[in-house]
Amino acid sequence: MTGHDESYERDGFATRQLHSGSARRGSSVNPRVTPIYMTAGFVLDDFDQATELFSTGDGYSYTRVCNPTNEAVERAVADLEGGAEALLVGSGQAALAVTLLGLLASGDHLVSASSLYEGTRGFLIDNLPRYGIDTAFVDDANDPLAWERVIQPNTRALFAESIPNPKNDILDIAAVASVAHAHGIPLIIDNTLATPYLLRPLEHGADIVIHSASKFLAGHGAALGGIVVDNGRFDSERSGALFPHLVERGRLGGPSFAERAGGSARISYLREVMALRFGPTPSPLNAFLIAQGIETLSLRVEKQSQNALGVARWLDDQSEVQSVDYSGLETNPFHELALRYLPDGQGAVFSFTLKGGLNAARAFVNALQTVTHMTHLGDVRSLILHPATTSHNLRTDDELEASGIWPGTLRLSIGIEDLADLIRDLDRGLAAVRATSDEAVMS
Structure with a gap:
């Protein structure tokens, strides 16, 4: 039964709104998931404990510290x-x-x-x-x-x-x-x-x-x-x-x-x-x-790496694609090194270059519906970005060329979607590239 003892003077409302919900000291609460300790600082037990904590660093005083x-x-x-x-x-x-x-x-x-x-x-x-x-x-x-x-x-x-x-x-x-x-x-x-x-x-x-x-x-x-x-x-x-x-x-x-x-x-x-x-x-x-x-890192990265290899192989077979920079491909110059260091998968982030340059890259990106256009990596969702006009836009043309980043280069971060759906979406992008090329010829 809960309640309060009327024999003593109660703390004021402002005091109670700060302290009445605090966990009881000495309570044994053992959550399976690590709690979110959303606090700037931690209560110090007494004067001597505070002195020891600041001398040894053992314990919690302030979230900026630990x-x-x-x-x-x-x-x-x-x-x-x-x-x-x-x-x-x-x-x-x-x-x-x-x-x-x-x-x-x-x-x-x-x-x-x-x-x-x-x-x-x-x-x-x-x-x-x-x-x-x-x-x-x-x-x-x-x-x-x-x-x-x-x-x-x-x-x-x-x-x-x-x-x-x-x-x-x-x-x-x-x-x-x-x-x-x-x-x-x-x-x-x-x-x-x-x-x-x-x-x-x-x-x-x-x-x-x-x-x-x-x-x-x-x-x-x-x-x-x-x-x-x-x-x-x-x-x-x-x-x-x-x-x-x-x-x-x-x-x-x-x-x-x-x-x-x-x-x-x-x-x-x-x-x-x-x-x-x-x-x-x-x-x-x-x-x-x-x-x-x-907690799900291995599951996601394994799936993402498998998807990335499938996407890279598909892109490598497309006539509109000039090159695919993925070490999982047998033709890639880093493939042997990748097998030595990355035998369980070669990751999920890589670039590829379209033959049609900037206009092709623009048409490709704008046609996508499943792959998200944003500046991020490692998401469960597949992402795409055009480095030359976004992340690398402060580089000169010579610097971009030296880095192997061309007007038609796009960066992919592959997610955990079904591979068939990703390929269907990328094919939609290539169809837009072909349509842009046809329009250019007709004009």
């Missing part, structure tokens, strides 16, 4: 990637920025593969130089000597994508990792398009993996998030001189990150300094949605 919902996603992705620890941030771009700015300082140098997501490329060539950090680009990312030739004494990291966006030119991770380790610097891999279901870069020598969790991990186009995963193998004796902020004691004389966290010094610094102070905090609601998506 949140149980967010932490559940971190544990899941670290486990799936085979890493020691993970950090959840607000977006994939935040994961990139936190990682690079947490490792590099003014005067440092980065080496990156040139085949990249356009947002990443913009960050490297437009933003990092403002912080005194220069980047050299490697065109032939699978040639170890090409990386060696541009490494400088101040180079502090190598960066690449496991499945580059949008060209699907698979990276030989182990070959690039060997170069990085010969210089005592980390290899950072963006594994967004492969996902840990198809490929785990840490198993091939990468040191840090990042994801746009908004894509395949969440999977339903409803949430933003980014993930950083570290292998926990930072060697302070070998690489400490290259990363003084990880091995030097703090200004108050406390232990360094390497002394306190050992091999996890990098990810500890990213969590306790970069994410905490720059503040790219993800909403616990987004973390919850990402966690829900992760």
Whole structure:
């Protein structure tokens, strides 16, 4: 029976509306699904507990520091990637920025593969130089000597994508990792398009993996998030001189990150300094949605990869199509590498080029009814975009050509629809291309 004791003075309405529904302390509630801890901060038990929490970091004080919902996603992705620890941030771009700015300082140098997501490329060539950090680009990312030739004494990291966006030119991770380790610097891999279901870069020598969790991990186009995963193998004796902020004691004389966290010094610094102070905090609601998506990751990615291979084979047979850049095709120059690194499927994002150029691309996109026209990837729904006029519209014609992006190039992100329906819709697009071509001839 519930009620109240009339023998004491009741709290006022404003107080009760804040506290009367609070969970009872000491209650044992064990939900199967991780709850959404939608709170800015957490109640501190007493004065001494607060002091200990702020000294050790063990426990919850503020969601910008740590949140149980967010932490559940971190544990899941670290486990799936085979890493020691993970950090959840607000977006994939935040994961990139936190990682690079947490490792590099003014005067440092980065080496990156040139085949990249356009947002990443913009960050490297437009933003990092403002912080005194220069980047050299490697065109032939699978040639170890090409990386060696541009490494400088101040180079502090190598960066690449496991499945580059949008060209699907698979990276030989182990070959690039060997170069990085010969210089005592980390290899950072963006594994967004492969996902840990198809490929785990840490198993091939990468040191840090990042994801746009908004894509395949969440999977339903409803949430933003980014993930950083570290292998926990930072060697302070070998690489400490290259990363003084990880091995030097703090200004108050406390232990360094390497002394306190050992091999996890990098990810500890990213969590306790970069994410905490720059503040790219993800909403616990987004973390919850990402966690829900992760539960069906393998089912979705397996189906999406199968569909992508079917679509790529069909497109490759069409007379209106000039080329299909999908590593799952036997004729693709990266096919052998894809079978080595991606034996369970070659992913769901790739580009193809129409012979008719810009007009053909426009007619094709506008005729589609099942495939959605939008700027996103990794959704359960199939998506299409014209890179040259959208994501890559700030590149010059020469830069587009050097990247293999032509006026007729379109990027597909294949979903989980029935393959026959996707092909029927794409055929509808090709019919519009033929009609446009016929009209041009008649005029």
